[in-house]
Amino acid sequence: MKRLLCLAIVLCGLGLAGAGRAADPVPSTYDAALARRVGADARGMRSYVLVILRTGPTRVPDGKARDAMFAGHFANIQRLADAGQLVLAGPFDDAGGDWRGLFVFAVDSIDQARALVASDPVIRQGEMVAEYHRWYGSAAAMMLPEIHRTLTPPAPTGGAEPR
Numbered sequence: 001m002k003r004l005l006c007l008a009i010v011l012c013g014l015g016l017a018g019a020g021r022a023a024d025p026v027p028s029t030y031d032a033a034l035a036r037r038v039g040a041d042a043r044g045m046r047s048y049v050l051v052i053l054r055t056g057p058t059r060v061p062d063g064k065a066r067d068a069m070f071a072g073h074f075a076n077i078q079r080l081a082d083a084g085q086l087v088l089a090g091p092f093d094d095a096g097g098d099w100r101g102l103f104v105f106a107v108d109s110i111d112q113a114r115a116l117v118a119s120d121p122v123i124r125q126g127e128m129v130a131e132y133h134r135w136y137g138s139a140a141a142m143m144l145p146e147i148h149r150t151l152t153p154p155a156p157t158g159g160a161e162p163r
Helices: 002-017 034-036 064-082 110-117 141-153
Strands: 044-054 086-091 099-105 128-139
Touching: 034 086, 034 141, 044 110, 044 141, 064 099, 086 141, 099 110, 099 128, 110 128, 128 141
Parallel strands: none
Antiparallel strands: 044 099, 044 128, 086 099
């Protein structure tokens, strides 16, 4: 319950970050073209599907099969982000809990999110299961993949993926 409350606070903060304040003395910097590009409504918000990845019934044993499964998981995340469908993804750092990670999808329905999540090796192999929620948040979140690319240095050749 504590994790859910923390997640709700973080997500609400993201949502409120895009909401305008009537008493704000700063002149508007509204960008209509950008608002259209990110799918913003009149409040600068939009609908998403939030997916919580939880520990599944089948732990894939350590070794090559597990390494390949996670390599596929990261490749799938990148593919969905490149397609503009996945806005945010990342693991939870909670060793004692069963929440493993989250996805935020810019799709119209939970069914669309289910189809995208079904393509992930960690789901197909039962390592994780997904829980789906509609979420209304700042359309600025659509800019996260673009901004993230500017913060990520090129991957070194011949080394393991950093965690």
